[in-house]
Amino acid sequence: xxxxxxxxxxxxxxxxxxxxxxxxxxxxxxxxxxxxxxxxxxxxxxxxxxxxxxxxxxxxxxxxxxxxxxxxxxxxxxxxxxxxxxxxxxxxxxxxxxxxxxxxxxxxxxxxxxxxxxxxxxxxxxxxxxxxxxxxxxxxxxxxxxxxxxxxxxxxxxxxxxxxxxxxxxxxxxxxxxxxxxxxxxxxxxxxxxxxxxxxxxxxxxxxxxxxxxxxxxxxxxxxxxxxxxxxxxxxxxxxxxxxxxxxxxxxxxxxxxxxxxxxxxxxxxxxxxxxxxxxxxxxxxxxxxxxxxxxxxxxxxxxxxxxxxxxxxxxxxxxxxxxxxxxxxxxxxxxxxxxxxx
Amino acid sequence: xxxxxxxxxxxxxxxxxxxxxxxxxxxxxxxxxxxxxxxxxxxxxxxxxxxxxxxxxxxxxxxxxxxxxxxxxxxxxxxxxxxxxxxxxxxxxxxxxxxxxxxxxxxxxxxxxxxxxxxxxxxxxxxxxxxxxxxxxxxxxxxxxxxxxxxxxxxxxxxxxxxxxxxxxxxxxxxxxxxxxxxxxxxxxxxxxxxxxxxxxxxxxxxxxxxxxxxxxxxxxxxxxxxxxxxxxxxxxxxxxxxxxxxxxxxxxxxxxxxxxxxxxxxxxxxxxxxxxxxxxxxxxxxxxxxxxxxxxxxxxxxxxxxxxxxxxxxxxxxxxxxxxxxxxxxxxxxxxxxxxxx
Numbered sequence: 178x179x180x181x182x183x184x185x186x187x188x189x190x191x192x193x194x195x196x197x198x199x200x201x202x203x204x205x206x207x208x209x210x211x212x213x214x215x216x217x218x219x220x221x222x223x224x225x226x227x228x229x230x231x232x233x234x235x236x237x238x239x240x241x242x243x244x245x246x247x248x249x250x251x252x253x254x255x256x257x258x259x260x261x262x263x264x265x266x267x268x269x270x271x272x273x274x275x276x277x278x279x280x281x282x283x284x285x286x287x288x289x290x291x292x293x294x295x296x297x298x299x300x301x302x303x304x305x306x307x308x309x310x311x312x313x314x315x316x317x318x319x320x321x322x323x324x325x326x327x328x329x330x331x332x333x334x335x336x337x338x339x340x341x342x343x344x345x346x347x348x349x350x351x352x353x354x355x356x357x358x359x360x361x362x363x364x365x366x367x368x369x370x371x372x373x374x375x376x377x378x379x380x381x382x383x384x385x386x387x388x389x390x391x392x393x394x395x396x397x398x399x400x401x402x403x404x405x406x407x408x409x410x411x412x413x414x415x416x417x418x419x420x421x422x423x424x425x426x427x428x429x430x431x432x433x434x435x436x437x438x439x440x441x442x443x444x445x446x447x448x449x450x451x452x453x454x455x456x457x458x459x460x461x462x463x464x465x466x467x468x469x470x471x472x473x474x475x476x477x478x479x480x481x482x483x484x485x486x487x488x489x490x491x492x493x494x495x496x497x498x499x500x501x502x503x504x505x506x507x508x509x510x511x512x513x514x515x516x517x518x519x520x
Numbered sequence: 521x522x523x524x525x526x527x528x529x530x531x532x533x534x535x536x537x538x539x540x541x542x543x544x545x546x547x548x549x550x551x552x553x554x555x556x557x558x559x560x561x562x563x564x565x566x567x568x569x570x571x572x573x574x575x576x577x578x579x580x581x582x583x584x585x586x587x588x589x590x591x592x593x594x595x596x597x598x599x600x601x602x603x604x605x606x607x608x609x610x611x612x613x614x615x616x617x618x619x620x621x622x623x624x625x626x627x628x629x630x631x632x633x634x635x636x637x638x639x640x641x642x643x644x645x646x647x648x649x650x651x652x653x654x655x656x657x658x659x660x661x662x663x664x665x666x667x668x669x670x671x672x673x674x675x676x677x678x679x680x681x682x683x684x685x686x687x688x689x690x691x692x693x694x695x696x697x698x699x700x701x702x703x704x705x706x707x708x709x710x711x712x713x714x715x716x717x718x719x720x721x722x723x724x725x726x727x728x729x730x731x732x733x734x735x736x737x738x739x740x741x742x743x744x745x746x747x748x749x750x751x752x753x754x755x756x757x758x759x760x761x762x763x764x765x766x767x768x769x770x771x772x773x774x775x776x777x778x779x780x781x782x783x784x785x786x787x788x789x790x791x792x793x794x795x796x797x798x799x800x801x802x803x804x805x806x807x808x809x810x811x812x813x814x815x816x817x818x819x820x821x822x823x824x825x826x827x828x829x830x831x832x833x834x835x836x837x838x839x840x841x842x843x844x845x846x847x848x849x850x851x852x853x854x855x856x857x858x859x860x861x862x863x
Contacts, residue, residue: 397763401771420740
């Protein structure tokens with residue numbers, strides 16, 4: 178049922194200035210994706226001369242006409258909504274406008290997350306019927322992958338918004354991870370239907386009226402266990418949770434170092450298993466997951482970690498391509514429309 | 521400044537029927553604490569003949585008069601508030617009543633958490649001025665211990681309640697962990713004062729008006745980093761977070777097993793570092809932390825994990841004793857009174 182034949186060729190814009198190691202990592206990673214995949218057009222947006230320097234320094238070749246100059250850069254510390262107004266020639270604003278104007282299908286950036294969200298929501302705009310766009314994050318579990326929606330696009334979500342996250346998260350998880358009829362759960366403080374806060378209790382009522390594969394509440398421990406495929410929560414909870422999750426790895430590394438420093442035998446033991454540890458923990462590596470999608474926007478928007486490596490950028494670009502191929506925006510629009518009567 | 525001389529001898533009640541391995545673990549652990557410490561009176565509440573069997577089977581000695589018979593047991597699956605009404609002769613209700621009637625100072629149980637919370641709040645009652653009692657959880661961090669309030673006593677907390685958690689959490693963390701002037705942070709989605717949801721933003725305004733050592737917002741990653749000593753959050757967030765945290769260890773164990781099963785060399789490597797891993801991960805061991813306190817109740821209430829070992833029970837009883845010695849209930853009452861004008 179691949180309908181790619183009927184589609185125009187995918188056009189992806191990468192924010193060459195986005196990320197702590199830009200333009201180096203953004204340019205190198207994006208061109209790698211372009212060269213490996215070959216099925217989409219790539220546009221690099223940013224300071225043209227800097228981009229060209231990176232291309233030359235890395236012995237890459239890239240069509241000069243597909244570099245779109247943008248003189249300004251929204252820095253990591255800039256206030257997001259203010260920045261997209263005061264820096265109209267920034268790579269993030271120029272990139273988002275290309276999608277808005279249908280000159281591109283997808284925009285990928287490892288730059289200022291808030292600015293990327295603001296540009297996507299305010300410039301590209303929301304899909305009709307979507308109250309709040311949502312950022313999803315993939316998490317490893319004992320049998321594969323769970324996705325968590327929302328992890329930070331929105332706080333104080335209303336029940337209707339959690340319903341939207343469930344609908345959009347289901348489509349993403351099905352299409353991108355190939356999980357048929359993904360199980361959906363609402364993150365709560367107990368499995369019983371009576372457990373939750375006001376918003377989750379009302380949201381569960383709404384989601385129960387859909388044809389989603391909804392199992393009701395799940396708890397914090399169910400995420401890594403893999404009880405469901407799609408975990409739905411307010412962005413306040415989701416954001417705190419993923420940042421806590423990331424810090425667990427840092428804490429373990431700290432404990433290992435601390436242990437190794439306690440003596441020679443300890444050091445030897447840790448050295449022996451260093452590669453094993455790396456293999457065991459690689460599931461937690463954000464680079465593998467190809468950035469996070471901002472769903473509900475009327476175009477494809479993929480947001481990456483500021484510290485994205487070329488590999489992470491490459492995977493983000495490939496993810497954006499996949500989202501285009503799978504018609505995610507249209508499918509989300511249809512699903513939201515189907516349940517527009519639920520409130 | 522130890523004022524224990526002026527105090528009556530501490531009287532601790534243990535729910536002998538509480539926990540998955542009751543009465544065995546509860547009775548053995550409590551008597552261990554009693555024998556080791558010797559500075560408090562201990563009462564065992566539950567089915568007297570079963571308690572006596574455990575005492576005999578473990579070659580322990582215990583004054584028969586300090587066993588208080590309670591014929592009913594609130595099971596782990598019982599609906600909490602209903603159970604404390606329909607089972608008036610249960611060990612949890614009888615134990616809570618002893619504290620309510622000032623026949624005991626502290627109640628310790630590893631039984632049904634919800635029932636223990638309900639009995640503590642409804643039978644023992646709240647400290648005057650406390651809107652919502654709170655459960656705290658200690659978490660390891662890179663330099664010691666952080667505490668997290670609330671981790672599940674209450675959802676949909678209002679700003680005033682977060683203020684109460686900050687006040688009570690500060691006293692607990694100072695008195696029990698000996699941290700002078702503990703740093704307090706509100707768990708949020710960004711460090712900037714402007715980041716948060718409606719409740720945390722309003723709560724920060726309130727806490728700023730106290731003399732607490734308040735640093736503002738902290739993020740999910742700050743908990744294990746140890747940026748602050750007391751992390752304040754709604755029980756919905758805290759409960760999800762600690763259950764997620766517990767599951768990280770299970771997930772790592774799963775990954776280690778999975779890795780070991782992939783070949784002989786792998787198995788050997790894991791075997792070599794098994795004891796190191798155990799040492800590194802022992803900070804996460806709930807048994808060391810002596811249960812969780814329910815603060816804001818007009819008496820001492822310590823709640824344990826259902827799977828509590830004798831060692832965990834022992835630490836819970838010793839923690840209850842410490843809370844009594846440090847005058848926690850009185851100190852909380854004073855602090856709440858001091859800020860009763862903030863709303």
